[in-house]
Amino acid sequence: METIKIDENPLELAEKIVEDIKFSKDRGLLKCVQCGMCTSMCPGARNSEYNPRTMIEKVLEGDESIIYDETIWNCFYCYTCHSICPVGNSACEVNQILRQIAISKGIANEKVKPFAGFVDLMMDLGLGGIPDNFHSDLKRDVGEEWEEKNLNLNDIREQLGLKPLEMPEESKNEIKALLKQTGLDKRAKKVRK
Secondary structure (H helix, E strand, O other), X not given: OOOOEOOOOOOHHHHHHHHOOOOOOOOOHHHOOOOOHHHHHOHHHHHOOOOHHHHHXXXXXXXXXXXXXXXXXXXXXXXXXXXXXXXXXXHHHXXXXXXXXXXXXXXXHHHHHHHHHHHHHHHHHOOOOOOHHXXXXXXXXXXXXXXXXXXXXXXXXXXXXXXXXXXXXXXXHHHHHHHHHHOHHHHHHHHHO
């Protein structure tokens, strides 16, 4: 992919990431020495073309082509890079911010569209769950018993001496109000378009 410089200041992209609210202020992005420890331990790098060291290098060079690079979607967010980095950098956090930039630019909607169902469940039920569009994948990967267990979750909870999974209506409304206040519902709607 062609290098895309944001301007004459190569650190502008890195500074934008460091200033992001999601970035831990004690992380060492600007101290990166390109040692490659992050990549050597990364399960995403072992199983795909994703390379945290290259991603950080592009950020430090101000190369915005990394935002368009498909491989940033192969990070598992396991934080192995975060724990191994000798200068305290977190390629994982940088990756999360790059993904958010891609989503904001509208270039990642196809990547995140399937996950909009999680927002719907939170808005409807007040708690998380697995959206319907993932059920066939789970049935394929886990087997027929997944569907049986999923459909009888409250029976299993009862056998374990647990209360049924339900959310009081007042709590559902509070969660819905919080999610609307953050704009998550609008963002999910935008991604679907």
